[in-house]
Amino acid sequence: MSIYVGNLSYDVTREDLESVFNEYGRVNRVSLPMDREADRPRGFAFVEMAAKDDEAKAIEALNGAEWMGRVMKVNEARPRTAAAGGSGGGGGNYRRNSF
DNA sequence: CCTGAGCGG
Numbered sequence: 001m002s003i004y005v006g007n008l009s010y011d012v013t014r015e016d017l018e019s020v021f022n023e024y025g026r027v028n029r030v031s032l033p034m035d036r037e038a039d040r041p042r043g044f045a046f047v048e049m050a051a052k053d054d055e056a057k058a059i060e061a062l063n064g065a066e067w068m069g070r071v072m073k074v075n076e077a078r079p080r081t082a083a084a085g086g087s088g089g090g091g092g093n094y095r096r097n098s099f
Numbered sequence: 100c101c102t103g104a105g106c107g108g
Binding site for chain 1: 101102
C-alpha cells in the first residue's frame with residue numbers, strides 16, 4: 001500500500017515527507033520521483049507506511065492541507081506495476097475527492 | 100534544462 005502525495009513544493013525532500021507522515025504512523029518508505037529530462041522534482045511523492053490504518057489517518061489529515069506554501073494532495077496511490085498479469089485491470093479513475 | 104502537471108524504477 002502506498003500513498004500518493006501531489007502538489008508539493010519543489011523544495012520538499014523525502015526527509016520532510018518522512019517527518020510529516022511519521023506523525024500519523026511509522027513510515028515504511030518515502031519515494032520522491034524526479035523528471036528524467038530535467039533532473040528536477042515533479043512536485044509529487046509516494047509514501048509507504050507500515051499500517052494502512054495510519055495511512056488512512058495521514059491521508060485524511062494531510063489531504064488538502066497547506067504545507068510548504070502549497071496545498072498538498074494526498075491520496076491512495078496506484079500500483080506502479082500495471083503490467084499485464086499484474087493486478088488485472090483496475091485501470092479505473094482513482095481521482096476522487098472533489099472538495 | 101529550474102518548473103506546476105497531479106501517479107514512480
